Amino acid sequence: MKTAQSARPPFDDADLVLVSHAHWDHFDPRIVGNYLLNNPKAILIAEISAAEALSREFNSFDLVAERVHSVELARGQKAQLNFAGGQC
Numbered sequence: 001m002k003t004a005q006s007a008r009p010p011f012d013d014a015d016l017v018l019v020s021h022a023h024w025d026h027f028d029p030r031i032v033g034n035y036l037l038n039n040p041k042a043i044l045i046a047e048i049s050a051a052e053a054l055s056r057e058f059n060s061f062d063l064v065a066e067r068v069h070s071v072e073l074a075r076g077q078k079a080q081l082n083f084a085g086g087q088c
Contacts, residue, residue, distance in 0.1 A: 004031060004035060005030075005032075005034035005038065006038055007039035007042075011039075012039065014042050015043065017032065017036070017043070017044045018044075018045050018046070019044065019045070019050040020047055021047050022046075022047065022049040022052075029056075030058055032054060032058070033054055033058030033060060033061065036064040037060060037063060043067045043069065044064075044068045045071060045081065046068065046071070047071060047072070047073075048071065048072040050070075051069075054068060
């Protein structure tokens with residue numbers, strides 16, 4: 001996990017981080033928050049409960065908040081997000 005949160009190879013070049021849900025065995029707010037700190041070009045798109053957990057549990061959230069985007073979708077629902085320089 002230290003390699004991932006430090007944004008060291010092979011995790012050093014991600015532009016986009018996706019989190020589908022906030023279950024503890026799939027998502028750790030501190031690891032994701034540290035990854036965003038160490039990879040300033042990465043954008044996080046997370047299901048709303050994961051984004052809220054990150055804002056509550058990651059002490060430096062204010063340093064990455066502008067790159068955190070939450071979505072709330074019903075099963076089978078689709079969303080399109082647009083960002084400067086691209087589309088997700």
